[in-house]
């Protein structure tokens with residue numbers, strides 16, 4: 025046997041000691057059992073007053089205990105090591121799993137055809153792709169198996185944390201896809217059963233020894249906790265005991281590891297014993313509290329009178345007292361748990377379940393303001409949970425054993441954000457980074473969401489809204505007044521830093537909400553849809569009212585803030601789409617609100633609309649002048665901070681996260697939702713525009729003004745929010761409009777995507793590119809790569825070699841700027857300028873709206889916003905009057921100029937019968953009448969000089985405005 029002799033090293037000499045000890049006890053009429061308990065008790069006393077120097081002594085004693093536990097008079101010619109060892113090495117050849125660690129920077133593979141989870145979800149998803157990693161196969165195993173003709177993906181992640189090759193693990197990889205070196209665990213399991221059958225006494229002894237070890241450990245931990253609660257210990261004593269406790273558990277784990285090395289089959293012995301309750305009385309107990317609200321749902325009790333407790337397994341007890349476990353112990357324990365979960369699928373389900381239970385009460389422990397409690401924030405074995413959580417059988421186990429407690433981790437995150445976040449320490453927080461991966465995996469499998477919606481729809485919606493609520497108020501920038509000094513910047517620096525960590529939660533929470541609606545559509549069950557719509561609408565209403573009220577209270581206390589979280593609004597577009605089944609129009613949006621919210625009277629509806637506008641206006645973009653406005657101040661500070669703020673803005677605009685998209689589409693929906701309000705109602709962008717125009721006195725207000733106008737343009741012109749929110753799902757949500765032949769909507773979609781492709785290429789200015797380059801360029805604006813592919817033929821030609829693609833000639837001078845509006849405005853101006861310089865000779869005009877601009881190419885809801893804003897006579901009159909005001913600042917003039925441009929675009933298209941009905945055309949005539957056309961022409965010419973010194977694009981705009989005015993004047 026070539027096993028490393030370091031194993032059981034103390035026990036080799038120990039054998040003789042034990043044999044003599046045995047005789048000694050016998051003489052003293054002490055049974056082995058009694059002595060065994062006596063030594064255990066002594067050992068625990070000694071360890072609890074842990075002394076570094078005595079380590080070998082502890083180990084010797086501990087080894088003695090194992091000997092006593094397994095001592096067999098009839099078998100004394102074999103050493104314990106020999107008895108435990110599994111000698112038939114050949115039988116284990118090529119069995120088990122790989123478990124090779126993937127190093128940062130290393131690569132691994134995923135095989136679609138070998139992943140049970142992928143295949144199951146693929147059917148349900150009906151062609152929609154979601155990007156989630158379900159497998160890790162190391163290079164070696166991947167090559168050994170070959171995966172011929174399989175659909176595979178190669179991953180390379182420089183920042184990977186704790187990933188192990190899963191070849192040989194049957195829940196994660198189809199058995200027929202194991203490489204020949206890792207044939208899984210079936211044979212090992214069989215051998216284990218045989219072994220227990222052959223040596224029952226030995227293995228009973230080992231089991232007893234380990235169970236007792238845990239028993240002493242747990243009981244000593246609970247005693248210690250009780251003493252601390254009763255304040256019977258000073259901090260030093262407590263810490264020393266904690267050190268001893270950690271030594272104790274490490275002793276146990278190391279012994280288990282020794283046994284496993286001698287005998288790999290015994291892994292099943294370990295997983296079984298951890299999953300069983302103690303048969304002796306213990307002092308831990310868990311009580312469900314009557315209030316039942318997180319984090320007080322469960323209370324951990326430490327009983328004076330110990331009781332036999334069938335509800336708590338050994339594993340439960342370990343996790344219940346996890347706060348005493350140090351980082352290094354946690355590391356050691358997770359390695360063990362990882363091996364157990366890899367070999368034993370039943371155990372991996374149990375481990376996930378216990379983790380979810382643990383998360384159910386750790387908050388109440390952390391809440392106990394205890395300064396010297398050991399706060400290991402999350403157990404290291406969360407990596408094991410992350411690896412297994414999406415498996416269907418694990419999910420089924422969780423749902424059956426936990427019920428609605430399956431939402432514990434989501435509730436915990438919400439609680440944690442609300443209570444711990446304010447401390448704003450600038451360090452990496454694993455709760456923000458890792459826990460979301462456990463919370464939200466069940467939302468990626470349609471079958472799992474379906475079970476959740478069937479069994480716990482209310483709890484599901486509420487758990488999500490709690491987290492929405494927590495993010496709304498805590499992922500926020502507070503300010504007392506507008507005064508910007510170093511302290512202000514520093515506090516915002518912290519907020520932004522922490523916000524970066526919260527991104528992970530924010531985006532996964534948004535995704536989860538999107539997945540829920542996607543699943544509703546895919547499942548397509550009338551009853552379920554109806555039920556979910558009723559519950560989500562009711563909850564959405566309550567949620568918005570609640571945060572609106574709280575916001576108001578804060579504002580009354582002069583606690584102003586901007587929130588960086590938009591997650592609360594995620595579902596609104598999907599609710600409207602699910603209810604109305606057509607691409608948004610003013611009518612469908614209003615219909616949705618009337619039909620789904622059970623407003624008792626008109627006042628209630630008006631009040632709710634106010635709440636919606638109020639809550640949305642707290643989002644940082646509504647005042648994004650503020651966000652961009654303090655950039656220049658920060659630039660004095662450090663390059664690092666500036667870089668971070670820049671990155672932050674990029675994150676906000678990234679289509680993959682959908683933050684901008686939700687904000688813009690929801691703003692549009694809310695603007696159209698209410699027939700009672702005109703556009704000068706409080707907290708809408710058009711209202712903000714005019715109130716800012718009336719008070720352009722400070723530099724700060726000019727920022728606001730500028731970005732306020734940009735936002736109106738984004739709503740009116742940018743097509744990408746709708747595409748990104750319904751990426752790959754247009755047909756799912758809008759089946760009639762998107763599948764039947766030749767609908768108007770289909771034409772609009774096609775036209776817009778083509779324009780996006782053209783503009784992205786123009787912006788990138790690539791000389792040569794292939795299809796992957798195109799995808800890359802477009803991904804800054806739109807996530808749906810399939811659409812890009814589908815429509816690229818219409819605007820691109822291929823080189824003969826088929827290697828490179830390029831724009832068709834007809835697009836040489838075109839630029840459809842409106843689809844790029846999510847980018848930084850300065851960047852867009854640059855694109856326009858470059859394009860204009862390139863095509864100096866052309867008659868093409870380059871403006872923000874883009875070439876060939878026509879209302880016909882907009883989505884219906886955008887046309888409706890055009891009408892809503894520009895049909896309001898009083899509003900138009902006021903803005904035009906401001907244009908003639910000589911006191912008004914040049915920047916304000918610039919904004920009015922933009923406004924005028926879009927107004928004239930609408931007015932000059934009055935003959936488009938597809939867009940305007942008779943009544944609307946009459947309204948247009950009315951508006952034209954109130955415009956002082958000739959006077960405006962003069963003013964435009966006068967301003968041209970002024971504005972020409974500014975940006976190039978505005979020069980073109982002046983020309984176009986002038987021409988449109990002329991045209992209207994002639995008509």
Ligand SMILES: *[C@@H]1O[C@H](CO)[C@@H](O)[C@H](O)[C@H]1NC(C)=O
Nearest residue numbers: 065068069072240243244247
């Ligand atoms: C540890 O727990 C065991 C079992 O309850 C007990 O016999 C032993 O005395 C305890 N040790 C200490 C130091 O409290």
Ligand SMILES: *[C@@H]1O[C@H](CO)[C@@H](O)[C@H](O)[C@H]1NC(C)=O
Nearest residue numbers: 094095096097098099225226
């Ligand atoms: C040893 O073997 C004898 C006879 O086979 C049996 O009676 C006895 O119980 C055994 N002792 C133990 C400790 O198993």
Ligand SMILES: *[C@@H]1O[C@H](CO)[C@@H](O)[C@H](O)[C@H]1NC(C)=O
Nearest residue numbers: 701702703704705896898899
């Ligand atoms: C818009 O509504 C407000 C009240 O909400 C009203 O005071 C105002 O006169 C209205 N403006 C127009 C142009 O109708």
